[in-house]
Amino acid sequence: MLTAHTIKILQSLDKKKFRQKYNLFLVEGNKTITELFNSNFKIKEIFSTDPQKLDRPDMSITHISENELKKISFLQNPKDSVAVCYLNEEKKLDDSDxxxxxxxxxxxxxxxxxxxxxxxxxxxxxxxxxxxxxxxxxxxxxxxxxxxxxxxxxxxxxxxxxxxxxxxxxxxxxxxxxxxxxxxxxxxxxxxxxxxxxxxxxxxxxxxxxxxxxxxxxxxxxxxxxxxxxxxxxxxxxxxxxx
Missing domain, CATH: 3.40.1280.10 (SPOUT methyltransferase, trefoil knot domain)
Incomplete structure (x- = not known):
């Protein structure tokens, strides 16, 4: 179950100043979340209405209700899961072609x-x-x-x-x-x-x-x-x- 404090923080992440304050951003939907698993983005936690669909035994996934998902989602029709991720430190690569x-x-x-x-x-x-x-x-x-x-x-x-x-x-x-x-x-x-x-x-x-x-x-x-x-x-x- 999500606490009111956690919900408030997650809801605030639609604004840049709060993303920077907490060093966090949200990724929604199982399809996009699975992209994170092979990236250099670090996941803090995942909330899902059906954790088994993500099939990640190595990762702690918190089960939440559909009503809770609606409270933390920025989508009009929320998907199955929300991942809370840390912002990456900017690092410029050499100019490519x-x-x-x-x-x-x-x-x-x-x-x-x-x-x-x-x-x-x-x-x-x-x-x-x-x-x-x-x-x-x-x-x-x-x-x-x-x-x-x-x-x-x-x-x-x-x-x-x-x-x-x-x-x-x-x-x-x-x-x-x-x-x-x-x-x-x-x-x-x-x-x-x-x-x-x-x-x-x-x-x-x-x-x-x-x-x-x-x-x-x-x-x-x-x-x-x-x-x-x-x-x-x-x-x-x-x-x-x-x-």
């Missing part, structure tokens, strides 16, 4: 989808501006579908990073080079800007080339693509022309 750089991405769904895309295409690291949505946000964790366990995500001053990186900094712009004729450099950063405002001017200063996705439809009603959708199209093309 292709990295994503996020400049002020705010929507948790977009962030989670971008993490999932990075995992799909084998991108090991995402560099985020300090005001990009926290990837420990419950909605980001849910949208990433476990991919957050395989992608290194760090937050730092983008000006500092972009001025020092040896990768070519590539942005997106409606006046940029057609993605379908673009010759990918050996090492590059794909920079994705804020959903509403795009890249901030101080980030644009470090852009060496810009890309655009041409519009083939005749309608002018669609002004732009969702940032995660654009990322998927660009990555698909970049990897599609690899030798």
């Amino acid at each position: 292709l990295q994503l750089v996020l400049d002020g991405i705010q929507d948790p769904g977009n962030m989670g989808t971008i993490i999932r895309l990075a995992d799909w295409f084998g991108i090991e690291q995402i560099i985020c501006s300090k005001d990009t949505v926290d990837f420990y946000n419950p909605k980001v964790i849910m949208a990433s579908m476990g991919s957050f366990t395989r992608v290194n995500i760090i937050y730092q001053d983008l000006g500092e990073y972009l001025s020092e990186t040896k990768n070519v900094n590539i942005g997106t712009d409606m006046e940029g080079e057609n993605i379908y004729s673009f010759q990918k450099p050996e090492k590059m950063n794909l920079i994705l800007g804020n959903e509403g405002n795009g890249m901030r001017p101080e980030t644009e200063e470090y852009i060496e080339k810009s890309l655009m996705i041409p519009r083939f439809g005749k309608s002018q009603s669609t002004e732009s693509l969702n940032v995660s959708m654009a990322a998927g199209i660009i990555l698909g093309q970049l990897f599609g022309v690899r030798e």
